Amino acid sequence: MTTLRYLLAGGVLAFAGWAQAGAGKLQETAGVTQVEGSGGGGLVPWATLSGYDTRDEWSSSVFMTRVSLPDYRLQVFGASASIYDRLELSLARQTFELKNVPFGEREINQRILGLKARVMGDIVYGNWPQMAVGVQYKELENDAIASAIGAQDTDHGTDLYLAVSKAHLGVLWGYNLVWDLTLRATKANQFGLLGYGGDNNDSHEVMAEAAVAALLSRQLAIGFEYRQKPDNLSALEEEDAHDVFVAYLPNKQFNITFAWADLGIIAGEDNQSGAYVSLTGYLW
């Protein structure tokens, strides 16, 4: 993974030498950054790429996200590069802190390497939606908790997804409306934080994820997301997640998203819902 990181950084720097950095997309159309570091939404990876690059440009961004739940806290940091409005490369690190744990492991760390390719279409222009395929390679840094709760694989897991998104200009009493539908093949328990696969199920299952948003202005979006999750561990029930969000995107350099995220029951603790805050900054 460390080698991977250096390769990534080296690749990005080498690329900067001959490609042109830019932000030629329309305001708001790069969306924000989701919880695993891919361009999205908050919980859901959308078909949009993480940067404002057009087919002649590339761009990069960094983000941080915090979800404060009654019994846990999730923090995510990451960086992403988006190239020629075609390819997105992202790296994220999640830290999941457990409250009320008197001894032993108090946090779980997961690294996620993401790759997404826009296959066809454009979120704004043309009749077809924008369609992208992506992969999220997830690696747990500490497997003690995943082992303790009976995950089949406590080392790494891979999610594959297909995302379709479209903006419809002026259709909602003149406001722009955006939707996304994502199908994800996964066996991750709680996003992978509790390992991958379990005694109920140890194979990839297809999960549906969806989002709708209304763009109230060129800077403000509100919306709703839903993310279906597997339920692989017989001992620890897992529920689907959803959120309502307000995103403020004052310019193409920076945006901030506030949400109320409901992640359901996590490792025996009921009603894990709480405030979600995420910031994305665009570098060049």
Added chain:
Amino acid sequence: MVIPMLRFLKLCSLLVLLACLPACQTQPTDDALYHELGGMEGITRITDNFIYEIGFDKNIVRHFEETDLDRFREKFIEQVCELSGGPCRYSGDSMVDVHTNMNITEAEFNQTVDLLIAAMNRSGIAHPTQNKLLALLAPTRPDIIYQ
């Protein structure tokens, strides 16, 4: 069993909402948008502000160095007037012919859209009205970029 069922239903209703979207889109068959834009007077003001905004954008204005601005103004007004349902007929050249050999990039196209938005803001056009006009202009993009 009840809870997963409920979740499933929630997801289904969202999917139904998504599926109905194309059907929810209605094309204006009347001159409502023309009037929202302020008729001929409003569209003229938007166009003048648009030309003003272009003049301050050094990247976009270079395409207009040899342009007959009076003609551009007249044709652009006609085009917006006709598209919004007003009493005009566009008498200019086709979008492909006009923009050929300019090699306008995707980024320049969007930048120009931003200038038009700035012009509409300056003219006091409401956000929903702006979107309705942009929705009518968006389909011209393939005829304009990289020609």
